[in-house]
Amino acid sequence: MNEFYPAGLPTPRPLVDPATRPYWDAAERGELVVPRCLSCERHFWYPRGFCPRCGGTEIEWPVASGRGTVYSFSVVRRAAEPWGSHTPFVLAHVMLEEGVTVQGNIIDCSAEDLAPDLQVHAVFERQETGDLPVLRFSPLRNEG
Ligand SMILES: [Zn+2]
Known part of the structure; x- marks a missing residue:
């Protein structure tokens, strides 16, 4: 048996809010950005407007x-x-x-x-x- 897993899975429309806009703008360009906290200098996932570790709200969106x-x-x-x-x-x-x-x-x-x-x-x-x-x-x- 050699199955193949194609593209095309149905996906509910994601919610875009101002905090996640940088992620979606990059996705439109075909680029993956991973948010990074400027306070503790660590990447985090999933995209949101604050750092889940330290609560910092200064975030950059470098291309991964x-x-x-x-x-x-x-x-x-x-x-x-x-x-x-x-x-x-x-x-x-x-x-x-x-x-x-x-x-x-x-x-x-x-x-x-x-x-x-x-x-x-x-x-x-x-x-x-x-x-x-x-x-x-x-x-x-x-x-x-
Ligand atoms: Zn942080």
Whole structure:
């Protein structure tokens, strides 16, 4: 059995507020930014208007490499609609090079490639024209 996990999972429209606007503006450009607190100088995830460690509100939004490593994953085989008709799909925790762990879907990946420590990179997927780009991860393939 060699399953393949394609793009195209239904995703509810994300909520965009002024605090997360820098993230979404970057996503529109195809760039992943990971917020960083200017007080304690650490990255954090998920995007929000304050640091979850120290409460600081001075935040910068540096562009991340987008590269990370699968820390853990689960192949979802049963789900309620609208996801039920898209099983199996992969939900994973990815450790980014910036040191934060991001939950997301692994796409464009086959079951034989899926493993802990798989090297992945961020991709932004749009469901339909006009939709917000949604963060996913796909395997980082050695070219050549
Ligand atoms: Zn902080």
